[in-house]
Amino acid sequence: QVQLVQSGAEVKKPGASVKVSCKASGYTFTSYGISWVRQAPGQGLEWMGWISAYNGNTNYAQKLQGRVTMTTDTSTSTAYMELRSLRSDDTAVYYCARELLGVVPAAMRSFDPWGQGTLVTVSS
Amino acid sequence: QSVLTQPPSVSAAPGQKVTISCSGSSSNIGNNYVSWYQQLPGTAPKLLIYENNKRPSGIPDRFSGSKSGTSATLGITGLQTGDEADYYCGTWDSSLSEVFGGGTKLTVL
Numbered sequence: 001q002v003q004l005v006q007s008g009a010e011v012k013k014p015g016a017s018v019k020v021s022c023k024a025s026g027y028t029f030t031s032y033g034i035s036w037v038r039q040a041p042g043q044g045l046e047w048m049g050w051i052s053a054y055n056g057n058t059n060y061a062q063k064l065q066g067r068v069t070m071t072t073d074t075s076t077s078t079a080y081m082e083l084r085s086l087r088s089d090d091t092a093v094y095y096c097a098r099e100l101l102g103v104v105p106a107a108m109r110s111f112d113p114w115g116q117g118t119l120v121t122v123s124s
Numbered sequence: 125q126s127v128l129t130q131p132p133s134v135s136a137a138p139g140q141k142v143t144i145s146c147s148g149s150s151s152n153i154g155n156n157y158v159s160w161y162q163q164l165p166g167t168a169p170k171l172l173i174y175e176n177n178k179r180p181s182g183i184p185d186r187f188s189g190s191k192s193g194t195s196a197t198l199g200i201t202g203l204q205t206g207d208e209a210d211y212y213c214g215t216w217d218s219s220l221s222e223v224f225g226g227g228t229k230l231t232v233l
Contacts, residue, residue: 047222110159112171
C-alpha cells in the first residue's frame with residue numbers, strides 16, 4: 001500500500017536547522033509531488049510548500065521563503081524538508097503528504113496519504 | 125487568522141446529520157477545487173473529499189461535499205462516535221499557496 005514514513009522527533013535550539021525525511025513506498029515516486037504541512041500545538045494546518053519528485057521543481061510558502069528547502073532523492077524514494085534559523089514558533093508537527101492524483105495543476109491538488117508526522121521542538 | 129473561515133465547533137447526536145461550512149473568496153474557493161480532511165485525535169490528517177465532492181476509495185458515502193460560489197460545505201450523515209475529530213477544508217489560493225481553514229471540532233453528543 002502507499003505509505004509515507006517520516007523521521008523521528010527532533011529537539012533544536014533557536015537559530016539551528018532541522019532536516020526531516022519522508023520515505024515513500026508502494027507507488028512510483030517520481031509520478032507524484034510531495035507537499036509539506038505543519039501544525040503548531042493546538043493549532044490548524046499550515047502549508048509550507050511543494051516539490052515535484054519528477055524534476056525537483058519547488059513552490060514555497062511566501063512566509064518561509066529563504067528559510068526552507070525541499071529536496072528529493074529518487075534513488076531512495078525519499079523527500080526532505082530543511083528549515084533553517086529555527087525560532088520558538090517553528091515548534092510544530094511537520095507532515096509530508098503526497099498528491100492524490102499525480103501530475104495535476106496546483107488548483108486541483110489534494111493530499112493523500114500523509115506521513116505520520118514529525119514533532120520538531122525548538123527550545124533553548 | 126486563516127484565509128478560509130470555518131466554525132470552531134459543531135455538535136450533533138449519534139445518527140444525526142451535521143454540516144460544516146468553509147468560507148473563502150474569489151481568490152481561492154471561488155475559482156479552485158476544495159478538499160476536506162479529517163484529523164482524529166493524535167493522528168495525521170486524512171483526505172475525505174477532493175475536487176469539491178469526490179470521495180477517495182474507502183471513504184463511506186456518509187461523507188459528502190459541495191461548493192457554491194466562494195463557500196463549501198462538508199456533510200456527514202449517520203453520525204458515529206468515531207467521527208469525533210477536527211475537520212479542515214483546503215484549497216489553492218491565487219497567492220500561489222495552498223490554504224486551509226482554521227478547523228472545526230466535531231463533537232458527537
